[in-house]
Structures are given as structure tokens and as C-alpha cells.
Amino acid sequence: MNGVSSILSHFSRLNLKTVINHQIVRWRKPRTIPISKKKMFYVRKPTPVDPKEYKLLQLWTNHYSAEFRSLRKLFIEERRRLATTEAEAVKVSEVKEFEEQLSLNQAENEKTKKYRENDMEKALLERNLGLEEKQMQLEQMRREELLGIEEIVRREKESGQKFVDPKNLEAEIARALDQRVDYNFAIDAKGNRYKGGELVSPDAKEQSPVVLQQPASNEAPLQQ
Amino acid sequence: MRPIIRFAMFGCTNRPFYHIVCTNKDAPRNAKPLEQLGTYDPLPNQFGEILVAVNFERIRYWLGAGAEMSKTTAELIGLSGFLPVHPRSYLVAYRNQLKLKAASSQEQAASNEPPVSGNK
Numbered sequence: 001m002n003g004v005s006s007i008l009s010h011f012s013r014l015n016l017k018t019v020i021n022h023q024i025v026r027w028r029k030p031r032t033i034p035i036s037k038k039k040m041f042y043v044r045k046p047t048p049v050d051p052k053e054y055k056l057l058q059l060w061t062n063h064y065s066a067e068f069r070s071l072r073k074l075f076i077e078e079r080r081r082l083a084t085t086e087a088e089a090v091k092v093s094e095v096k097e098f099e100e101q102l103s104l105n106q107a108e109n110e111k112t113k114k115y116r117e118n119d120m121e122k123a124l125l126e127r128n129l130g131l132e133e134k135q136m137q138l139e140q141m142r143r144e145e146l147l148g149i150e151e152i153v154r155r156e157k158e159s160g161q162k163f164v165d166p167k168n169l170e171a172e173i174a175r176a177l178d179q180r181v182d183y184n185f186a187i188d189a190k191g192n193r194y195k196g197g198e199l200v201s202p203d204a205k206e207q208s209p210v211v212l213q214q215p216a217s218n219e220a221p222l223q224q
Numbered sequence: 225m226r227p228i229i230r231f232a233m234f235g236c237t238n239r240p241f242y243h244i245v246c247t248n249k250d251a252p253r254n255a256k257p258l259e260q261l262g263t264y265d266p267l268p269n270q271f272g273e274i275l276v277a278v279n280f281e282r283i284r285y286w287l288g289a290g291a292e293m294s295k296t297t298a299e300l301i302g303l304s305g306f307l308p309v310h311p312r313s314y315l316v317a318y319r320n321q322l323k324l325k326a327a328s329s330q331e332q333a334a335s336n337e338p339p340v341s342g343n344k
Contacts, residue, residue, distance in 0.1 A: 056318065060311035067308040068298075072287055079288030 226250070227258060227286060230294035241265055244278065244297060246286045259286070264300060280306050 025031065164172050186194040193200040226249040233253065235241035244262035247255065262278040269275065278301065287293075293301070295312065302310040 053315065053318070057311055057315060060314050064308055064311050071307065075284050075288035076290075077288075079285060 227289060227291035228294060229261060229283065229286060229291050229297050231264065231296060232257065239267070244300075246282075246291055249292070261286070276300060276304070278304065278306070 184195070185200055188194070227246055228249045229244065229246050231242040232245045232247070233240050233242055242264040243257075243260055244264060245257040246259045246261055247257040251257075259282060261282050262276065264276045265274065267274075283301070283306070293307075295310070298307060299310040299312055301307045302313060
């Protein structure tokens with residue numbers, strides 16, 4: 001508040017008729033210090049103006065301002081008018097563009113639809129073919145199964161013929177008793193049998209031992 | 225926004241070059257403008273021409289949008305005929321005329337004067 005009072009006191013010393021605007025803001029000096037004596041009552045001299053020139057300038061400036069104002073009004077009106085017409089034109093063009101785009105889109109959709117349907121047909125066909133193939137494969141497998149079963153049945157029937165009945169019983173007993181089996185052979189890892197240094201039966205599937213003698217009776221055939 | 229059409233000075237020392245620019249009045253001189261409307265090269269080229277490029281169409285638009293014009297820009301465009309001739313151009317012409325008159329009257333006065341004798 002000290003500063004404000006000093007400022008007010010400065011103003012009271014000034015001649016208010018001559019001074020119009022006096023700002024107590026100086027970047028180098030603080031506000032509390034008074035204005036220097038030299039600068040206190042300084043009044044600026046107005047720039048020299050030639051009265052003839054001044055009059056001419058006034059006239060020219062008035063004419064110029066009037067013309068410029070009219071031009072500005074013209075441009076404003078023009079802009080407003082263009083804005084409305086342009087807006088309408090833009091709307092129309094937008095609608096047209098939208099319709100064009102729509103038709104293009106529809107055409108494209110139809111094209112892709114064709115491709116899609118083609119692909120789907122092909123896929124269906126392939127799937128069906130696949131199914132048929134699988135069916136055939138299944139049937140083949142069943143047939144093979146049946147064959148296998150038949151084979152088994154056949155084998156069993158065959159081996160059934162060799163079963164010992166009460167009829168064959170005594171003959172079989174006699175045959176078995178008369179049979180002599182020779183186990184005096186060497187065998188290697190592969191199942192080859194050697195007798196006296198020579199190969200006897202190279203077939204590894206033969207499991208039964210070597211039979212030496214034929215039985216005396218002719219009723220039951222020999223099994224090798 | 226207060227648009228104004230004015231010059232933005234580019235170039236370098238002793239070689240100014242102006243862009244005629246529509247920009248915000250509060251913006252710095254060379255800031256990115258709303259729109260560039262032309263160029264002005266104040267130094268004459270090899271053919272003695274001072275070249276100015278102006279986009280009148282866009283100036284119409286911006287004046288219609290309420291843009292001000294700086295004094296120098298108005299003077300320049302006034303010389304082209306798009307705007308009326310600026311009072312300052314008339315003033316400059318008037319002063320030049322006065323100078324010419326003064327110069328010619330001095331010459332006449334100098335020619336009409338009797339020759340001054342050196343020794344007496």
C-alpha cells in the first residue's frame with residue numbers, strides 16, 4: 001500500500017491539463033521511485049502534417065472506404081449464396097454417389113455369391129464322394145471279415161476230421177505207441193535242426209519232432 | 225478467430241520474400257496460416273520485374289468471411305485492380321509529382337539565370 005500512496009502523491013504534483021496518460025511502470029526503476037524531473041512534464045510534439053496532403057488523403061480515404069465496404073458486402077453475399085447452392089449440390093451429388101456405390105456393392109455381392117455357390121457344390125460333391133468311398137471301404141472290410149471267418153470255420157472243420165472218435169480210438173492208440181520220436185538233433189537260434197553235422201529240416205515252422213518209424217498198421221496216416 | 229490477410233516475411237538478411245497469407249490476427253507472423261494466398265518478391269529480377277502471385281478467388285472467399293487486410297497488402301492488391309487504389313499509393317504518387325515539379329523548376333531556374341562572371 002506504500003507504493004500506491006506514493007503513486008497518488010506523484011499524480012497530485014502533475015499538471016493534469018497537460019498530461020493525459022502517465023503509467024508508473026518502468027522496467028528498470030521500481031514503482032515507488034518518482035518520475036525524473038526531465039520527464040515529468042514532457043509533452044510529445046505531434047507529427048507534422050501537411051494540411052493540403054491531409055485534405056487530399058481524407059478525400060481519397062473516404063472514397064476508398066466506401067468502395068471497399070461495398071466490395072466486402074458483395075463478397076459476403078456471394079459467399080452466402082454459394083454456400084446454399086453448394087450445400088444443395090453437395091446433397092444431390094452425395095445421394096447420387098450413394099446410389100452408385102450401392103449398385104456396385106450389389107453387383108459385387110452377386111459375383112461373390114456365384115463363386116460361393118460353386119465352391120459349396122464342389123465341397124458337397126467331395127463330401128458325398130468321400131462318404132461313398134468310406135462305405136465301399138466298410139463293405140470291403142466286412143467281406144474280408146466274413147472270408148476270414150469262413151477260413152477259420154474251414155480250418156476247424158478240417159482239424160475236426162482229425163479228432164479221435166470212439167471208432168478211431170484203438171487204432172490211434174496203437175499208432176501212438178508204435179511211433180518212435182528222435183530228439184537227437186542239434187538246433188540253432190533260427191530253428192534249423194542238424195543231425196550228424198547236416199541240416200535236417202531248415203523250415204523253422206515245423207514244431208513236431210522227427211519221426212523215425214512208420215507205424216505197422218495202415219489205418220491212420222502219418223503226421224509229419 | 226479474427227482472420228487477416230497480410231504478409232509473412234521469409235528469406236534471409238538483405239533478401240526479403242513475402243508470402244501473402246490469411247492467418248489469425250493473434251498468431252505469430254510466420255506461423256502456419258489458415259491459407260496461403262500468394263507471394264510477393266520485393267526485389268526486381270533480372271528483367272527488372274517485381275513478381276507478385278495472387279489467388280483472387282480465395283481472397284474473395286476470405287473477405288466474404290470477414291477477414292481484414294493489412295495496409296501494405298491492400299496497397300499491393302489495389303495496384304492490381306482487384307481492389308480500389310489505396311490512398312497511400314495516391315499520396316506517394318502526389319509526393320513524387322511534387323518532387324518532379326520542384327526538380328524541373330530548379331532546372332528551368334538554373335537554365336534561365338544569367339551566367340555568373342568570375343573576375344571583376
